[in-house]
Structure formats: C-alpha cells, structure tokens
Amino acid sequence: MRKILPILLITIMLVHVSSCEKDDICVDGDTPLLVIGFFDVVDTAEAKQVPTLRIINSDIATILDNESFNDRSDSPDSLSVPLRTSEVTTTYTFISDSSDDADTQEETGNIDTLTISYQIRENFVSRACGFVSNFDELTVTLTTGTENWIQDIQIVQPTVENSNNIHVKIFH
Numbered sequence: 001m002r003k004i005l006p007i008l009l010i011t012i013m014l015v016h017v018s019s020c021e022k023d024d025i026c027v028d029g030d031t032p033l034l035v036i037g038f039f040d041v042v043d044t045a046e047a048k049q050v051p052t053l054r055i056i057n058s059d060i061a062t063i064l065d066n067e068s069f070n071d072r073s074d075s076p077d078s079l080s081v082p083l084r085t086s087e088v089t090t091t092y093t094f095i096s097d098s099s100d101d102a103d104t105q106e107e108t109g110n111i112d113t114l115t116i117s118y119q120i121r122e123n124f125v126s127r128a129c130g131f132v133s134n135f136d137e138l139t140v141t142l143t144t145g146t147e148n149w150i151q152d153i154q155i156v157q158p159t160v161e162n163s164n165n166i167h168v169k170i171f172h
Helices: 006-017
Strands: 035-037 054-057 077-079 090-101 109-128 128-142 152-155 168-171
Touching: 054 077, 128 152
Parallel strands: 035 168
Antiparallel strands: 035 077, 054 090, 090 109, 109 128, 152 168
C-alpha cells in the first residue's frame, strides 16, 4: 500500500498538469470601427477638414469619445466611430462649427443627423477573443433640413471588417 500511494499521487499530479491549458491572449479580437472621411464637394478627391466638429451618438445621447476622435475636435478630415452591435442602426449627430452659447450654454453650430444601417455578421476569432461583429450592407441616410452642411454621402466599402480604410465619404 505504501508503494501504491506515491505512484497514485504522481499520476494524479501528471494528469492535472497535462490538462492545464496555456493562457490565450486576444490580439485580433476587436469589432472594427466605421471610418468616415470628409471631402470637398467641388473637388471630390480632396480631403477637407470640418471646422470644430462635435459628434453625439443620438442612440445613447452621449458625446462620442474614443482614441481616434476627441470631443469638439479642431478640424478632422477623417474619424472612426463605433456601430452598435445590439441593433441594426446607429444614429449620430454631426455638428460643424460647434460651440456652446455664452448665455444659455446650449449647443450651437450646423447640425446634421446621420442614420447608419447595416446587417450584423458575427465571426468567431478564437477562444481568447470570442466573437467579433462585422457589418454588411452598409447604408447611410442624412436627415434633410434647410441648412445641411453635408452635401453628399458615398459608401466606399459596404462591408466593415477592419478599420484600416475609409468606408464612408462625406462631402461638404
């Protein structure tokens, strides 16, 4: 019995150690952002900055703030925005020449609202990363008003699988 106990303990330890898995690290597991580029409406190949742009996610009524875009940016000619993965639309309010009224502290500037529609396709990346969402059949609708600063919208890539290239061009 004394000889069997050590052998049994060693066997149990070997089985336990061999059943352990290495820690997985997720490298490629981010849902891509929608990349929007701003261009001159006259010279459509020329990137054009938007003066003092503010973007508000209308679905959750918060000011957009991520690594590639800070609140009330000076003059971006492109930016990346997240799309909702729980719904098939995301709505953003784009405010050109944004500022706060000195007296009322209300938002001023030229306000345009875009609704982005898409189909969600989930892809399994790995055990560590799990699933990421990609977006297909991208469409963008501008709510028309009397003084839209956005003159035209062009879908460059209707599928959002990475954040490396411009997906949507906005002409102003």
